[in-house]
Amino acid sequence: MTSRTTAPASLFDRWSEAWSKAGQRDAAFETVSSAPVRPLVTPQDVAGTDWERDIGFPGQFPYTRGPYVSMYRGKLWTMRQFSGFGSASDTNARYKYLLEHGQDGLSVAFDLPTLMGYDADHPRSAGEVGRCGVAVSSLRDMEVLFDGIALKDITTSMTINSPAAIIWAMYLVTAQKQGARLDQLGGTTQNDILKEYIAQKEYIFPPQPSMRLVVDTMEFAARHVPRWHAISVSGYHIREAGSTAAQELAFTLADGFAYVEAALARGLQVDEFAPRLSFFFNSHVDFFEEIAKFRAARRIWARRMRDRYGARDARSQTLRFHTQTAGCSLTAQQPLNNIVRTTWEALAGVLGGTQSLHTNSMDETLALPTELAVKVALRTQQLIAYESGVANTIDPLAGSWFVEDLTNRMEAEANAIFARIDELGGVVPALEQGWFQREIGKAAYKYQRELEAGRQVIVGVNKFVEEDDADQKLEVLKITEQTEKDCVAGLAALRRERSEAKVRAALERIRGDAGSSVNLMPAFMQAAESYATLGEMVDVLRGAFGTWREPSVF
Amino acid sequence: MDQPIRVLVAKPGLDGHDRGAKVVAAALRDAGMEVIYGGLHQTPEAIAEMAVQEDVEVVGLSVLSGAHMHQFPRVVELLAAAGAGHVLVTGGGIIPAEDMAELARRGTGRLFGPGATLRELVDYIREEVGRRRTAARSD
Numbered sequence: 210m211t212s213r214t215t216a217p218a219s220l221f222d223r224w225s226e227a228w229s230k231a232g233q234r235d236a237a238f239e240t241v242s243s244a245p246v247r248p249l250v251t252p253q254d255v256a257g258t259d260w261e262r263d264i265g266f267p268g269q270f271p272y273t274r275g276p277y278v279s280m281y282r283g284k285l286w287t288m289r290q291f292s293g294f295g296s297a298s299d300t301n302a303r304y305k306y307l308l309e310h311g312q313d314g315l316s317v318a319f320d321l322p323t324l325m326g327y328d329a330d331h332p333r334s335a336g337e338v339g340r341c342g343v344a345v346s347s348l349r350d351m352e353v354l355f356d357g358i359a360l361k362d363i364t365t366s367m368t369i370n371s372p373a374a375i376i377w378a379m380y381l382v383t384a385q386k387q388g389a390r391l392d393q394l395g396g397t398t399q400n401d402i403l404k405e406y407i408a409q410k411e412y413i414f415p416p417q418p419s420m421r422l423v424v425d426t427m428e429f430a431a432r433h434v435p436r437w438h439a440i441s442v443s444g445y446h447i448r449e450a451g452s453t454a455a456q457e458l459a460f461t462l463a464d465g466f467a468y469v470e471a472a473l474a475r476g477l478q479v480d481e482f483a484p485r486l487s488f489f490f491n492s493h494v495d496f497f498e499e500i501a502k503f504r505a506a507r508r509i510w511a512r513r514m515r516d517r518y519g520a521r522d523a524r525s526q527t528l529r530f531h532t533q534t535a536g537c538s539l540t541a542q543q544p545l546n547n548i549v550r551t552t553w554e555a556l557a558g559v560l561g562g563t564q565s566l567h568t569n570s571m572d573e574t575l576a577l578p579t580e581l582a583v584k585v586a587l588r589t590q591q592l593i594a595y596e597s598g599v600a601n602t603i604d605p606l607a608g609s610w611f612v613e614d615l616t617n618r619m620e621a622e623a624n625a626i627f628a629r630i631d632e633l634g635g636v637v638p639a640l641e642q643g644w645f646q647r648e649i650g651k652a653a654y655k656y657q658r659e660l661e662a663g664r665q666v667i668v669g670v671n672k673f674v675e676e677d678d679a680d681q682k683l684e685v686l687k688i689t690e691q692t693e694k695d696c697v698a699g700l701a702a703l704r705r706e707r708s709e710a711k712v713r714a715a716l717e718r719i720r721g722d723a724g725s726s727v728n729l730m731p732a733f734m735q736a737a738e739s740y741a742t743l744g745e746m747v748d749v750l751r752g753a754f755g756t757w758r759e760p761s762v763f
Numbered sequence: 764m765d766q767p768i769r770v771l772v773a774k775p776g777l778d779g780h781d782r783g784a785k786v787v788a789a790a791l792r793d794a795g796m797e798v799i800y801g802g803l804h805q806t807p808e809a810i811a812e813m814a815v816q817e818d819v820e821v822v823g824l825s826v827l828s829g830a831h832m833h834q835f836p837r838v839v840e841l842l843a844a845a846g847a848g849h850v851l852v853t854g855g856g857i858i859p860a861e862d863m864a865e866l867a868r869r870g871t872g873r874l875f876g877p878g879a880t881l882r883e884l885v886d887y888i889r890e891e892v893g894r895r896r897t898a899a900r901s902d
Binding site: 334340409410542653670685 | 776777779780781784785786789790800804828829859877881882
């Protein structure tokens with residue numbers, strides 16, 4: 210510790226004494242994660258911070274100030290709105306609309322049947338087709354989805370997990386049929402199965418074979434699709450499920466380390482795959498807590514990658530991330546307020562140094578967003594980028610005693626959680642025991658009780674409530690039953706028109722490869738090309754791998 | 764003294780967003796009810812069967828995926844067909860008001876949207892189950 214000089218000490222003492230007599234308004238003074246916030250932070254609180262070692266410069270280890278030298282002076286973040294609904298052709302029209310309005314990259318939301326590996330005509334898909342995203346049951350749907358959009362010229366992010374390898378295979382074949390080479394394709398598959406078991410719960414197979422599929426995609430990307438991010442390690446869903454900010458940070462990075470260790474166990478070299486790992490975080494309402502979380506994430510990742518896994522390539526040490534504003538912070542009451550919440554959440558992502566950003570639409574607690582709501586959300590990012598001035602200098606909050614102290618605290622709390630996960634035997638054993646699920650459930654319940662006790666405030670929900678907010682009634686997007694009928698009819702036609710012999714041969718190859726240790730990607734691509742459906746391929750894998758049910762904890 | 768209220772909390776369909784279901788399950792448990800957590804990815808058939816086997820008075824369903832018009836009426840029908848038409852089917856999710864009204868016409872109890880409190884939910888279940896018990900006794 211540095212010794213305190215007499216003058217500041219006496220000033221501090223004077224303030225402390227006056228503070229102890231000053232009144233405080235009636236509030237909890239906690240973050241949305243229930244972490245207490247101190248009234249004042251001084252240089253003494255960050256006296257242990259070594260500026261060069263712990264904060265440094267952008268583009269330099271430990272990358273606290275950002276992964277790139279020039280950050281937003283070089284290039285603004287990518288404005289990437291996640292969307293998808295109804296049929297592939299409905300979504301294709303929305304994508305063209307977004308690209309015309311200045312969006313830079315596409316981000317595909319799939320419907321629940323697709324996420325769970327069911328075709329649109331499966332009985333379990335009834336009532337769910339096209340509701341939460343676009344239905345993609347075969348290569349034909351993928352071809353329609355990107356009709357008229359040159360895949361070699363854009364980057365595409367796909368939110369798909371359990372069947373990610375299969376959907377990615379369909380995308381790669383679609384691009385090849387457009388005339389693109391695999392090494393020209395850029396984009397991201399979310400492909401983060403660990404957080405499915407932990408939070409989002411759209412899993413199909415047990416953890417071990419699921420991890421094998423993930424490593425197959427990492428290996429295939431490293432060898433053949435070098436611009437592709439095979440995994441987006443995601444905290445977003447962990448947070449939406451009710452975790453605290455520190456849990457989101459720690460669980461996500463722990464998942465990232467687990468993927469690194471799985472790929473090393475396969476025999477890949479760390480610098481062969483780690484440069485293409487990317488991350489995805491939530492930006493919730495507590496402005497400074499979020500900024501500290503993002504800055505701590507970069508520092509923790511850099512240190513662990515260099516010191517434990519021996520990464521030499523700077524790109525292996527830098528954590529690059531996508532941000533989405535917090536869906537769970539939005540309210541159905543007085544929905545126009547959601548525009549404002551989303552604005553500062555987005556701003557926190559930008560001040561935290563995000564590489565890409567999705568801003569939620571004001572109507573997302575009511576239904577999938579309308580075109581107008583999506584446009585306002587995209588404009589929110591453009592306003593921040595071009596009017597607010599915050600993108601003119603790099604990491605403007607660095608050196609704030611409060612922000613640096615909070616960043617240190619986030620890192621310390623994450624390290625304590627890593628130690629706990631190690632005690633439980635690692636990420637997979639911990640999730641098999643239901644530990645993450647229980648921790649998140651406890652945090653979510655605690656928050657809800659604090660909200661109902663008035664310790665946490667949501668405007669329009671437990672303060673400034675209006676019985677009648679009809680003046681803010683929004684039009685909502687309706688997905689008709691026609692979508693499901695059209696998708697089912699389309700699949701029936703596909704099944705008639707394709708070559709059954711080719712489909713059967715391709716599915717047999719998947720069965721054989723699944724039972725061996727061969728990389729499954731080539732077999733998935735062959736099957737996609739034969740127009741075998743997603744459901745047919747997943748059925749073969751269910752036979753080979755079995756299915757998963759989680760321990761029932763609440 | 765009255766028997767504790769037995770409730771089955773479950774998520775029909777493919778949606779995995781279980782935050783709401785788990786928070787509700789914990790709140791009902793803390794309110795003194797016996798809670799069976801039926802878990803995720805259940806078919807309406809499996810939910811109705813569980814409700815009958817577990818002899819519950821209340822089934823609480825959480826649907827955030829937009830599939831509520833399919834899932835809720837199906838559970839109501841299956842319960843009625845199994846001779847368990849007295850079971851209160853309630854729940855919540857992202858459900859527009861006009862759909863809630865339509866579902867009530869098709870036999871569900873009150874449904875809760877975003878912003879509903881645990882207090883309201885607990886009070887509603889106690890009141891509604893109390894009413895149904897009294898009605899059953901006077902039959």
